[in-house]
Amino acid sequence: MATPAIAKPRSGYDRHKNTRSGVELLAWLFMRLSGIVLVVLIFGHLFVNLWAGEGVKAIDFGFVAGKWASPFWQIWDLLMLWLAMLHGTNGMRTIISDYAERDSTRMWLKLCLYVASAVIIVLGTLVIFTFDPCPAGADPSVVPSFCEAL
Template structure:
């Protein structure tokens, strides 16, 4: 049995400062700020998509194509995608750190998490900015009804 010393009552507690605690502070702040921004972005998204106009019945390929024709909605959806993915990734990173006992398991899970998050962010960003509902040279039978043949 090892002997350990217990500090006397009322002894000041000293906390060692490290760059890791600074990172955790910024991660904690990011979660709060991104959470507030996500609430605004998501409720705005729901309001426009579900309540304005014909509501949920109007949501189809043409609705999304028309929405993404505007840079405003592209940026709106991009912010929603990036913030949601980074917010969720940070939350899962915290859960992995809290519940994994072995360092190797923690590192492996975090590599999988970061890889999956990066893939979703890159592919989602590409879809938002390269979406073309009426590609030139496509078979007219395959195009949406709002596309003009030309």
């Protein structure tokens, strides 16, 4: 019976094998960069919503309506939503790739992940850009009190 050839212990290791794909490198880089940007976005969000204002008790429908009246805050919240979802999706994709043993299981889990992510990103984007606290023709008893001044 032939024994397999074992490399000599001090023969070295070829670190330049092409074992990594460009996609994985980009995903790794995206995680690092998006993490840095997310820290800035999230702490800015917390500072404005909790510390600079009157705290949690001031956050209500009117606060969000006033904040989203500005395109700056719409873009801020949109970036936070997209980056958080893409960052989390990429992390879950890595976990699925690492722990799902069968190819079919891996494929179905990733498909569910991508669909859920896409739905949340699309719905969140629609909410941010179509949010109207004072819809025309709405029953005055259900709209906020600040809409009557308009």
